[in-house]
Amino acid sequence: MLTPTAPRRGAINVFAALLEQRTGQQIAANREWLVETALKPLMRARGLASLDALVAALVGGAEPALAEQVVDALLNQETSFFRDAGVLDMVADAVKSISDESAISRRPRIWSAACSTGQEPLSLAMALDERQVRAEIIATDVSEAALVRARAGRFSQFEIQRGLPVRRMVSWFESDGGDWVASPDLVRRIQFRRLNLVGDPLPFGRFDVILCRNVLLYLSPSLRRTVLDRLALSLRPGGLLVLGAGETVIGQTEAFRPSARWRGLYEPSLAHPIPLGRLAR
Amino acid sequence: MKTCLVVDDSKVIRKVARHILETLNFSVSEAGDGREALDSCMASAPDVILLDWNMPVMSGMDFLRALRDSNVASRPKVVFCTTENGMGHIRAAIEAGADEYVMKPFDRETLESKLQIVGLA
Numbered sequence: 001m002l003t004p005t006a007p008r009r010g011a012i013n014v015f016a017a018l019l020e021q022r023t024g025q026q027i028a029a030n031r032e033w034l035v036e037t038a039l040k041p042l043m044r045a046r047g048l049a050s051l052d053a054l055v056a057a058l059v060g061g062a063e064p065a066l067a068e069q070v071v072d073a074l075l076n077q078e079t080s081f082f083r084d085a086g087v088l089d090m091v092a093d094a095v096k097s098i099s100d101e102s103a104i105s106r107r108p109r110i111w112s113a114a115c116s117t118g119q120e121p122l123s124l125a126m127a128l129d130e131r132q133v134r135a136e137i138i139a140t141d142v143s144e145a146a147l148v149r150a151r152a153g154r155f156s157q158f159e160i161q162r163g164l165p166v167r168r169m170v171s172w173f174e175s176d177g178g179d180w181v182a183s184p185d186l187v188r189r190i191q192f193r194r195l196n197l198v199g200d201p202l203p204f205g206r207f208d209v210i211l212c213r214n215v216l217l218y219l220s221p222s223l224r225r226t227v228l229d230r231l232a233l234s235l236r237p238g239g240l241l242v243l244g245a246g247e248t249v250i251g252q253t254e255a256f257r258p259s260a261r262w263r264g265l266y267e268p269s270l271a272h273p274i275p276l277g278r279l280a281r
Numbered sequence: 282m283k284t285c286l287v288v289d290d291s292k293v294i295r296k297v298a299r300h301i302l303e304t305l306n307f308s309v310s311e312a313g314d315g316r317e318a319l320d321s322c323m324a325s326a327p328d329v330i331l332l333d334w335n336m337p338v339m340s341g342m343d344f345l346r347a348l349r350d351s352n353v354a355s356r357p358k359v360v361f362c363t364t365e366n367g368m369g370h371i372r373a374a375i376e377a378g379a380d381e382y383v384m385k386p387f388d389r390e391t392l393e394s395k396l397q398i399v400g401l402a
Contacts, residue, residue: 080394157366157384161391165398166371166382175368 008036011051014058015039015074022071023142024198024227025218038073072145076218079116081164082123083213084245087264091209091242092127094262098208099133108135109205111234113197113212115139118150118190119163120211122182125189126168138203140195151192153182197227206236214244221252228253232268241266282308283401288318288341289333289362294385298331298362301389305402315339319347326355329401331383331392334363334370342377349378358399362387 396402
């Protein structure tokens with residue numbers, strides 16, 4: 001791997017600081033080489049020849065939207081339909097179980113807390129429809145650009161083929177000029193909103209299930225704890241937290257414990273109320 | 282080791298598919314048309330067949346119908362892999378007994394994803 005030269009190193013530090021300031025996410029040293037690749041389309045579109053030129057445009061401040069575009073470009077928006085399909089199936093089963101066992105008639109509430117371009121909540125909406133469960137699904141992301149794509153429900157041929165079984169594709173999508181577009185009925189089942197997990201007010205009310213997959217790994221340990229504590233406050237007692245395959249609450253916070261019923265999922269730990277002071281960033 | 286029969290009249294596509302499949306730990310055999318593929322399946326049925334649509338001698342669709350009507354002992358998974366990307370073709374393939382559908386051009390992630398869906402990766 002090439003070591004960044006001094007001017008380039010300075011620019012990377014600026015972008016890393018901007019990303020952390022806006023989202024809480026950090027760029028690990030072994031991912032720094034991705035910065036230039038991620039920013040190249042933006043640099044090309046603006047005729048900027050180097051990372052330093054992009055820094056100069058940022059610092060010049062003539063265009064406030066540029067900082068947001070840089071942050072959007074640096075966020076890892078990797079996602080796919082039915083990612084970790086076994087986990088998503090288990091989540092859908094858990095939601096059905098919550099729906100069936102609910103004493104009063106109400107729709108289960110689900111929060112997809114880092115939905116990127118929408119594949120996760122759309123997958124869940126399909127899986128729940130197959131189980132004849134109607135749920136309230138809130139999907140949030142820190143990137144407005146990702147949310148614009150999610151709301152449109154439009155995917156390229158490569159995106160639609162990653163993880164989505166063909167029978168579900170023909171049931172829920174239509175071909176349109178080389179892209180594939182989700183049926184309005186499916187998209188309408190999801191409320192997409194912009195939300196920064198680190199600092200913004202939490203969505204109103206409590207949820208039965210929160211999916212927060214592959215986000216915590218980009219946060220510092222202290223921010224990770226803060227976000228987990230905030231998520232615990234947003235869950236009903238007995239609600240479930242779903243993390244990414246390489247993520248855990250163990251050693252991060254006492255606000256959650258492993259679910260005895262749903263393997264790999266977590267539930268709020270009633271024995272450890274969260275001190276309010278810890279929720280401040 | 283899992284086995285895959287790649288059926289395509291294009292040598293280049295067979296070569297690319299073989300390369301990807303071998304990195305996914307498949308043992309790969311090849312056929313240039315549906316008739317050749319059917320003979321191969323009668324001799325030894327693979328776990329999965331990657332199947333082109335338009336081929337000389339016997340098309341992918343005719344091969345699939347013949348395979349599903351045949352007395353091949355096991356029921357190999359069939360993944361269409363074709364430039365016929367319209368909804369009508371995809372529905373017809375499912376009705377004829379295809380398990381999955383890859384729209385060309387494809388990459389390693391796409392192929393791996395579809396093989397996972399049919400339980401083979």
